[in-house]
Amino acid sequence: MKLTFVIFVLGLVLTDTTIAQPADLYARWPLNEGEGEMVFDISGNDLHGMIQNADNGLGPDGSVWVEDPVRGTVISVNGTADGAFVRAGEIPQMTLTNDFTWAFWAKHNAENTADNDIILGNRMDENAVDFVPRQFIKFTPTKFEWHMNGNGDDNLEYDDIPADVWLHHAVVKTADQLTYYRNGIEAGSGTFTQPLDFPQPLFFGGDNEAAAGENWSGFMSEVQLYTYALTSDEVLQVMVLPVGSVIRTSAYKEIPSNKAIDVSIDTDLSWTQGDYADTHDVYFSTVFEDANDADRTNSLDALLSQDQDPNMYDLDRLDYGQTYYWRIDDVNVPLTSSTVFKGKTWQFTTELFDYAIPGDRITATASSQSEESGGPEKTIDGSGLTSVMHPIDTRDDTHSTEISDMWVSSKTDMAPWIQYNFDKPYKLDSMLVWNFNGILIWNMLGLKAVNVEYSTNGGTTWQSLSNFPDFTKA
Template sequence: GFAQVLTDPDATLQAGWTYTLTVEVGNSLDYPWHGYKVQLLAGGTPHTPGSGGDYTGPVTGGTLLAEDNNSLTIAVDTFETSTVTYTYNPEHASLLGEPLQIRLLTLGNVLAGDEYTEADFDNVKLDAAEPAPIARNPDPEDGATDVCRKVVLSWTPGMYADKHDVYFGTDFNDVNDANNLDPIGPGEIYRAHQDADSYPVPETLDFGQTYYWRIDEVNAPPDEDTIFKGDTWQFTVEPIAYPIAGDKITPSASGSYAADQGPENTINGSGLDANDMHSTVHTTDMWLSRDEEPGQAWIEYEFDKVYKLHEMWVWNHNSTSEEDLGFGFKDVTIEYSENGTDYTTLGGTTHEFAQAPSKAGYEHNTEVPFGVPAKYVRLTANSNWGTYGKYGLSEVRFYYIPVLARDESPKSGTTIDGVDVVLSWRPGREAAEHYVYFSTSFEDVNTGTIDPDIIDAGGECETSYGPLSLDLGKTYYWKG
């Protein structure tokens, strides 16, 4: 391979800078191809100069910053561009001011019989970009969704920042146009003038609301009048409830008018457009019962597990003749169960489902609140909107409250680099405490036959357990 420690006084590692190394890598026909490495390092001892411009000593030392380890597929007798990017990391603070080093390596193992190996390198270029004066790397990231209601805003400060002006609100223009002459405080758009590069939003945010925020970077005295206005970022808070996906639901019914008008049509999204509007084009996008007496036609939904149901949306039967035939459910008994045996009538009474309009572009027009745990929901039609003995629905959607732990870390199947591990997860919304099961036995964790550790729910956004001292090479199982 080839290595060179750069001797230009400006070619040193600097705080906050970003370095981009590009190299054309070729696959020669002359020798077998075993791959390549392109590396950027800091530090090292340069070549030892010899007589006549030659070098008598190799480059030694250096700390690897970033590399491309044979990531490209390079056809014979062609070149591809390898790009290695490194942005200063504070863990390399001891290397600040050290010269940068480039290494270009041909992979191969002479001891394993690779007597000859070759990769060609050309057009080596190293670019260095001075850090931006504005705030960057927002967290939550710009455009993030499903953000926790108790959020901490954080960012990477601009290079020259001494203070940070924080702007936050629900209107893009209000946040984008605000400045440091506006009123300041927790209830204002201009929230804070502070030292920290994070800001815990004091209020609990609204479900489903989109928020906007901006960080302006303020120089240190005597240049504190220099302010670098930041970009306006946005994120959306988690919804109050989440839809249960159709592949998590098994529908059944008292019967179907035709094989292609079965109950599965009510949970598979057929007939809905991108805006959740239902069509009238195909009755095969809907469910229609066979001829039944009032109170005999039913459809049931079995979920993959028990959910805390929030509400149900209904698109009633919506054929082009619905206005005349009235097949849609009208007076409906809604029953729910956790075990499929013991059923309870929702609200102790019946519910009326609104009739569909017999028109395309049909938005759901019935919403039924639940607020109960259930694995099964059965809808029984006591009447329809017409005089014929058939009953039908177009689409039914269930929403649930996330009361179980989610967004776990480390993810299932993860290989951990290290033995000290902290488990973390997003708590169920109504959790007061957590039972944490942890073992090398899948069966013990899965069945809960071991004693759990009980911990308080902690924060609304994240709860953690650990650190845990683990044994190398072992597989562990956990749930919380």
């Protein structure tokens, strides 16, 4: 009696097709939808905002949407206690070491007389109550308020914002330094001494406290946030961006694509450089932390090339089934002070040396079948397996001992065989066979020596597979 089981497993290959965005662009809201109660983030990070009280703007019939002769379609808020505002997620926690940039266009309404209304930022937490300790960040008509636990000394003062004129505002945070730009020109700077304890909710034009004292009246357009300290030249570039465009300060459109699998071991690296790049630093490692944390002063054995000109790197042949991590830092042209823009850390996994053959590419037939057992198809449909057979699978490769999960030949079949017909010829690397004779060995039935033959011409001629071992008693 012959009990033989062969399993072939289907492998599903997935690739990431997300369009690359600059690593430091946190969010961008053009605020030009013209209808509806959502404002869309076009950075690719999906930080879309919801408009609250959308019928309490400055447009026709109280609409928040206005056609402006200078900026085109913009959003508006009316500054009343139940006025419109936008909730757009949150900004990262602000520390004494991280960098960030806020930038936006705004037109202050002359009817807005309060000096501390929220143009952009927050006063409370997401539930409209104070953080403990109290903390917030907000642009107002008179200053950029950096507030931590009653300390007002960290505020960044600037000239009061005049009414009825479009102005571009930006605050660049470089570690503990704040620099304010108005229409692309530096107009104030300062140092803050206290970091904040929490990420802060982000509002446009007011907040959810339902208090006129925090809600601003005016018009907004093109809000942009960066997890990077823009240079003065870049602030100017951001100010004049056409609607819908994106400044790319880091490399993107990476090949191999991020998280790609089944990548050739002979692959090279290539990318599209950022808008201001002059040269590139290439980092590459099998360890994420090394590729992500390395820099020019501490290479962690991951820096393959420094200040190279071409947007590609020719790798040596890679290992099979290995995950690699890589990063491209763009080094900018002198216009931007040769700033090094740290790129995203991407990853890909190379092809395997061998692949399991999908079961739907195999037809199984046999010389006979026991009434109690399953048919020969049980040997290719995954029945009874407790793991997926695959070189990178770490589970044990055991099989059920239930007869219904196997193929068993008839008791009267003294020369049993099972045959597999494949959709095309394959080059064999390994074949896994389960043989279970436990319930039959007492009847002197079972299998020890077997012959495995193969044909590449449809069964016209057959050849024996050499060195196939005898089955042990199971």
